Amino acid sequence: MGKLLEKLKVSKVLSSDGAWGTLLQAKGLKPGECPESWNLDHPDEVTDIAALYIKAGADMVETNSFGGSIFKLSHYGLEQKVTEINRLAAELSRKAAGREKFVLGSIGPTGKILMMGEVSEKELYEAFCEQSKALASGGADAIVVETMSDLDEARIAVKAAHENTSCEVICTMTFEKTVNGEYRTMMGVSPAEMVPVVKDAGADIIGANCGNGIEGMIHIVREIRIVDPDIPVLVHANAGLPRYDEGKAVFPESPEEMASYVPSLVGAGANIIGGCCGTTPDHIRLICDALKMYR
Numbered sequence: 001m002g003k004l005l006e007k008l009k010v011s012k013v014l015s016s017d018g019a020w021g022t023l024l025q026a027k028g029l030k031p032g033e034c035p036e037s038w039n040l041d042h043p044d045e046v047t048d049i050a051a052l053y054i055k056a057g058a059d060m061v062e063t064n065s066f067g068g069s070i071f072k073l074s075h076y077g078l079e080q081k082v083t084e085i086n087r088l089a090a091e092l093s094r095k096a097a098g099r100e101k102f103v104l105g106s107i108g109p110t111g112k113i114l115m116m117g118e119v120s121e122k123e124l125y126e127a128f129c130e131q132s133k134a135l136a137s138g139g140a141d142a143i144v145v146e147t148m149s150d151l152d153e154a155r156i157a158v159k160a161a162h163e164n165t166s167c168e169v170i171c172t173m174t175f176e177k178t179v180n181g182e183y184r185t186m187m188g189v190s191p192a193e194m195v196p197v198v199k200d201a202g203a204d205i206i207g208a209n210c211g212n213g214i215e216g217m218i219h220i221v222r223e224i225r226i227v228d229p230d231i232p233v234l235v236h237a238n239a240g241l242p243r244y245d246e247g248k249a250v251f252p253e254s255p256e257e258m259a260s261y262v263p264s265l266v267g268a269g270a271n272i273i274g275g276c277c278g279t280t281p282d283h284i285r286l287i288c289d290a291l292k293m294y295r
């Protein structure tokens with residue numbers, strides 16, 4: 001059993017970090033600039049973001065590598081730097097996390113659609129293998145495959161991380177509420193459908209990230225718990241459904257509002273709670289406070 005699962009056995013619930021993009025933008029990341037290039041050009045700023053979340057009380061921090069696959073980095077002419085950028089991502093978060101806290105190596109979607117034949121399963125596997133090996137070599141404890149909407153892509157990413165690293169593997173997909181009141185990914189996958197597929201591919205921890213806000217996560221966690229009472233569940237919720245103000249996303253949920261849902265989320269069966277788009281160190285601080293009574 002890996003370190004993170006061991007810790008979960010003892011603590012039952014853990015906290016995770018919040019949004020990275022929002023903080024990178026606050027530090028000067030420009031529209032159209034490659035966020036992951038900051039690992040090369042502004043390493044101290046990247047470490048500082050991880051440090052802000054650790055200081056807020058998070059038990060784990062992600063890495064600045066969400067778009068670190070060769071498919072994403074090649075948009076910026078960085079296809080030769082995949083290994084370096086991902087290794088650095090893990091090293092920079094590790095610097096902030098120290099030995100006591102966990103580093104989750106972030107892997108997001110490639111943007112290539114299998115179903116449309118834009119990419120083959122083998123190409124996807126190789127890309128995720130390269131990225132996860134680099135994150136592991138930089139010291140990630142776990143790999144978090146996140147914001148997935150295609151179950152095949154999620155499965156391949158989990159499999160690649162599981163087969164090519166000794167890291168624990170987390171997989172979260174992004175579900176949105178449909179007009180029928182059900183939760184589905186953009187590609188139509190339900191939480192219940194996700195569970196057996198990503199578990200079979202090697203996921204140790206599963207869950208949901210991004211989406212419409214923290215309240216919907218309660219339903220998603222319940223649906224996961226119906227099909228699997230035991231697997232640890234991670235939730236990285238957005239700070240609500242964004243409104244667009246002159247093209248800029250504004251997230252409505254305050255730290256207090258998000259933290260008020262923590263008891264219901266834990267009651268539904270969530271084990272790790274953190275944030276996604278629009279969440280800040282203040283959101284994480286209050287979520288950590290709300291989690292204290294369960295540990």
Ligand SMILES: [Zn+2]
Pocket residue numbers: 209210211238276277
């Ligand atoms: Zn998000």
